[in-house]
Amino acid sequence: xxxxxxxxxxxxxxxxxxxxxxxxxxxxxxxxxxxxxxxxxxxxxxxxxxxxxxxxxxxxxxxxxxxxxxxxxxxxxxxxxxxxxxxxxxxxxxxxxxxxxxxxxxxxxxxxxxxxxxxxxxxxxxxxxxxxxxxxxxxxxxxxxxxxxxxxxxxxxxxxxxxxxxxxxxxxxxxxxxxxxxxxxxxxxxxxxxxxxxxxxxxxxxxxxxxxxxxxxxxxxxxxxxxxxxxxxxxxxxxxxxxxxxxx
Amino acid sequence: xxxxxxxxxxxxxxxxxxxxxxxxxxxxxxxxxxxxxxxxxxxxxxxxxxxxxxxxxxxxxxxxxxxxxxxxxxxxxxxxxxxxxxxxxxxxxxxxxxxxxxxxxxxxxxxxxxxxxxxxxxxxxx
Numbered sequence: 583x584x585x586x587x588x589x590x591x592x593x594x595x596x597x598x599x600x601x602x603x604x605x606x607x608x609x610x611x612x613x614x615x616x617x618x619x620x621x622x623x624x625x626x627x628x629x630x631x632x633x634x635x636x637x638x639x640x641x642x643x644x645x646x647x648x649x650x651x652x653x654x655x656x657x658x659x660x661x662x663x664x665x666x667x668x669x670x671x672x673x674x675x676x677x678x679x680x681x682x683x684x685x686x687x688x689x690x691x692x693x694x695x696x697x698x699x700x701x702x703x704x705x706x707x708x709x710x711x712x713x714x715x716x717x718x719x720x721x722x723x724x725x726x727x728x729x730x731x732x733x734x735x736x737x738x739x740x741x742x743x744x745x746x747x748x749x750x751x752x753x754x755x756x757x758x759x760x761x762x763x764x765x766x767x768x769x770x771x772x773x774x775x776x777x778x779x780x781x782x783x784x785x786x787x788x789x790x791x792x793x794x795x796x797x798x799x800x801x802x803x804x805x806x807x808x809x810x811x812x813x814x815x816x817x818x819x820x821x822x823x824x825x826x827x828x829x830x
Numbered sequence: 831x832x833x834x835x836x837x838x839x840x841x842x843x844x845x846x847x848x849x850x851x852x853x854x855x856x857x858x859x860x861x862x863x864x865x866x867x868x869x870x871x872x873x874x875x876x877x878x879x880x881x882x883x884x885x886x887x888x889x890x891x892x893x894x895x896x897x898x899x900x901x902x903x904x905x906x907x908x909x910x911x912x913x914x915x916x917x918x919x920x921x922x923x924x925x926x927x928x929x930x931x932x933x934x935x936x937x938x939x940x941x942x943x944x945x946x947x948x949x950x951x952x953x954x955x956x
Contacts, residue, residue, distance in 0.1 A: 595840070635838070638837060640837070654849055658853065677872075681871040685868065699861035699865045699866040703861060707857070717943055723935070726922060726923075734914060737913055741910075744887075747887075755872045756868050756870060757870055760873075761877065762881070762884065772894070772899040773903050
C-alpha cells in the first residue's frame, strides 16, 4: 500500500476532529430536535439506520483527490438545481418575452446577474468535470465486473448533462441560442432514415419557434432533472453497495 | 484500500463542504471576471457570420465537417453505443488493472482524449 498523502482536505478534517467534539454536537442536536421525530423513531428506528449509513467507511478511491470529480459534478448539479429554480421564478418561456425576461433578470432582479452567471458557468464546469470523471474511471479500469452497471448509469448521466446543455442553451432566445440550436437540429437531421422525424420532433415543427422553446423548456426544467435525479441515486446506491474499485 | 478511519460522516461530508466552498469561489470569480452575456433577440431572418455550437459539441461538429455526414453520424452513434455497453463485452479480466496489463484500453483511451481535444480545438479555430 502506498504511503497516504495528506491532502488539504485531510488536514482540514483532522483539524476539525481535533478541535470540535462532533459526537457531543451530534448528541446535542439529537437531544434538542428529538421531539420532532421521536414518535417516528420509536416505530421506524430511523436514528439507528441513519447512523449506520453515516458511519460507513468509504473506499479510498472516492476520498483520493483524483477521485473528487464525480463528487464535484454532483455538487455542481446541486448548485444548478438551486440557481435553476431561482431563474425559473423570473424566466418566461415564450418567444415574445423570453429574451426580455432574461434581460430583466440580468439588469433589474437583485443579484439576478450573479445567479444566471453562476448557472451558466456551473453548467460548463459540470460538462468538464463529468468528462474528467469518466476519463479517469476509464483509465483506471474501474468499470470491470461487478461494476458495469455503475459505468452504464454514469454514461447515461453524461448524456443527460449534455442534453441539459443543449436544451438550456436555447432558453435565453438570443441570436447565439437560436443559431446554435439550428446547427444542433441540422445535425439531428442528418441521421440516416429517422433524421427527418428526429429533427421534426426536436423542433416541434419545420422551423424553430414557440413549440421548440416550449418543449426545450419542459425538458430542461421537468423531465431531465427528474431523470437525472433517478440515475444519480442509482449511481450512488451502486457505489455504496459495490464500492468504487479496489486496485490490486 | 477502504480506509476504516474515513467514514462518510463527518470526514467525507466535510470534504464535500470544503469542495463546495472552493467551487463557489471559482464560480464567483468567473462571474466577476466575465458575467454571462446576452446577444440581441433571436431573429430567424438574420444569420450571424459565425455559427458554432457550445465547446462541448465542437469535436462532434468538426468531425461532421471533415467526414461525410452520414458516415460521421453513424460512426459516432456506434461509438456512443460501444461506450455504453463495452464493460459487458471487453476488458473484463479482474486481474489486470495496471496500464501495461491492458495497454490497448489504457493507451486507446488516452488517444481518444487527445483526438477529442484536437477536434475541439480545430473546431474552435476553423
